[in-house]
Amino acid sequence: MSTHHDDVAPAREWEYVIVGAGSAGAVTAARLAARDCGDILLIEAGDDQPRPRDRSHPLADAGRLVLAGHNWDYRANLRTSSRFDDLVGQGAGGSAAAGGGVANRALWERFPYQLGKVVGGGSAVNGAIALRGLPRDFAAWEAAGNPDWSWERVLPFYKDIENDADFPGRLHGDSGPLPISRTPRGDVHPLDAAFWEECNRQGVTDLADLNDGHEAGVGPIPGNAVDGERIDAATAFLDGARNLPNLQLRTGVRVIRVLFEKNRAVGVEIESDGTLSTIRARHVVLSAGAVGTPVILQRSGVAGAALLRALDIAPVADLPGVGRDLVDHPSVVIWSKPADGVCTAGLPWRQVAARMSSGFDDDVDIQVGLLNNVESRTIPGFADRLGWPLVVGMSVMLMRPRSRGRVFLDSRDPLASPVIELGIGTDPEDVERLCHGVRRTWNFLSSPGLSSRLTKTQFWSDRMVANDGVVRSGVRHIMNPGWHAAGSCRMGREDDPGAVTDQEGRVYGTENLRIADASLFPVIPSAPTNLTTLMLAEKLARSTKE
Structure with a gap:
């Protein structure tokens, strides 16, 4: 596979152009190329990873989140606003409630929402947590009109992508490209061990495999790291396909829009070093993520008619x-100062997680875990005045x-940043569940095993x-997205x-245009999203026909 940065694409027609070399795009490109589905062009707005990659490089270090240098510099409004209604006119689609009357603050409107912009995407900059969704999540996908996405039907694809060193057998794969392992209980950090013991004391039972489909329990977090090195989608999936002659990767290239002849996708318009050009393809797959993909569609004339009218964009499909x-x-994070000697920079920061009821009702609705050995300078929005x-x-x-929430364009400028309104906390029940969760978590922090190792706690008392x-006020003002x-x-x-695609990612009202990324999820999984994104891309790549 050759990699090009800013060269002019040859005047040719590709079989597939895949937009975005993140988690889903890397899997999609690798799988289609391996099946010899014609010539495939994978386009990434960010840079490639260094090859070979030094273990000290931020993208290799599973012990830290990467929030600078390899990210889209997005700013999000954590709640919502009237901007969409103001743009399209009242009554033309509406927006979510504006947050229960709580005044917006600057941080809420300009929250740094740094998503991955590099080959490997979010999987190259995240915490290398490899948690599956739960069976009930996929029951909800089924109920939303996607019968091929039941737990029973997605489990084989979770298995296909993984090499689970701890649980070979019926529920796990042992030959996939993504290594998954857990820290044995005897090896976890003393603070994590104290949290685990307190979970047991408060009735949260052990769950050795948090990926076996059971909901409640405490256990070691499965992760896709080896000896502290993050094994992202590019490393696990794409590296093995880089030498295939029918796959080309182009980095530093931004896709502006999909090109159509009537409603048939025929390629993409790209921008590189300030120059616009076009690439022809028989099939277009959007894997630009839950922010990037809808924005490309909107620029392409695939969106709600009212928004397209407001932006004066010619419509292709009214969706x-x-x-x-x-x-x-x-989530709400309660930050504390550890006693001297308890924490060490560079040690693992996530080892144990617990799924439990917040106490709002009997439902298992929260995931609680320690963020350990954290350097305060790495925390977004953390004002370290202490x-x-x-x-x-x-x-x-x-x-x-x-x-x-929603994401939308408010400008025809091809390089304009999208408006991102996450809408978190706009449903009062979410706030109440988190309030209950904070109280339950406070009981953990107050236990002797934890409180004896912590000296001060920020904000809460x-x-x-x-x-x-x-x-309630604290939760509303402190909760962050994940x-x-x-x-x-x-x-x-x-x-x-409200549906945009069928259950194989084919965009309604168009031809030869698919989506393969987390924007497709009908319901968010009850876990960090990366492993489910990889599974989804693996499953869709199998069903993609020439």
Whole structure:
């Protein structure tokens, strides 16, 4: 496979052009090339990874999130606004509720939402957590008109992508490209061990394999790292296809829009070094992610008619679901200062997680875990006025949020940044579940095994946690997204007005245009999204026909 940066594409027609070399795009390109599905061009706006990649490189270090240098510099409004309605006119689609009357703040409107912009995408910059969705998530996918996406039907593809060193057998694969392993209980950090013990004491039972489909339990986090090195999608899937003669990767190239003849996709318009040009292809696959994919569609005339009219973009297909229903996992992190000697920079930062009920009702609705050995300078939005170089976070993540946002263009400028409104906390039930989760988590932090190893806690106190109004206000103002954007071009039945594609990712109202990324998710999985994105791309690549 050859890699080109800013050269002019040869005047030829490709069989497939795949937009985005992130988790889904890397899998899609590698699988289609291996099946000899014609000449395939994989386009990435970011750079390639260094090859060979030094172990000290940020993209190789599974112990840190990469939030600079290899990211889209997006800014998101964590709630919503009236901007969409103002753009298209009242009553032309509406937007989610504006956050329960709580005033927007600068951070809420300009939250740094750095998604991966590099070969490997989000999988190259994330925490290398390899958690599957749960059977109930896929039951919801089925119920949304996607019968091929039941737990029973997705499990073979989870298995195909993984090499699970800990649980060979019926539920796991042992020969896939992605290595998955867990830290044995006896080897976890003393602080994680104390959290695990307190979970047991409070009735959360052990779950040795958090990927076996059971919901409640505490256990070691499965991860896709080997000896501290992050094994991202590019390393696991794409590297093995780089020498195939029918696959070419072009980096530093931004796709502006899909080109159509009537409603048939015939290629893409690209921008490189300030120059626009076109690439012809018989099939276009969008794998630009839950922010990038809907924006490309909107620029291409595939969106709701009201938005296209407002932007004066010629319509190709009237699909009001494009950019709607954007969702991310909201979480609240309670930060504490560890006692001297408890934490060490560079040690693993996520080893144990627990799924449990927040207490709002009996449902298993939150995932709780420690963020350990964290250097405070690496935390987005963390105002380190306290002089704590190392911190410990107790994270409460809402597994199945009801709130929805949207992503849309408000300018025809081909390089304009999209408006990203995550809408987190706009459904009051999400806030209440997180409030209950904060209280439950506070009980963990107050236990002797944890409190004896922590000296101070930022923001929260016993008095605050005891006050309903204060907890609610705190949750509303502190909750953050998980960088798990999904759902903005969801698949579903053709008679579903919010569906954008069928269950094989084929975009309604068009020909030869597919989506393969997390924007397709009808419901966000009850876990970080990367492993499910890889599974989805693997499954769709099998069904993609020439």
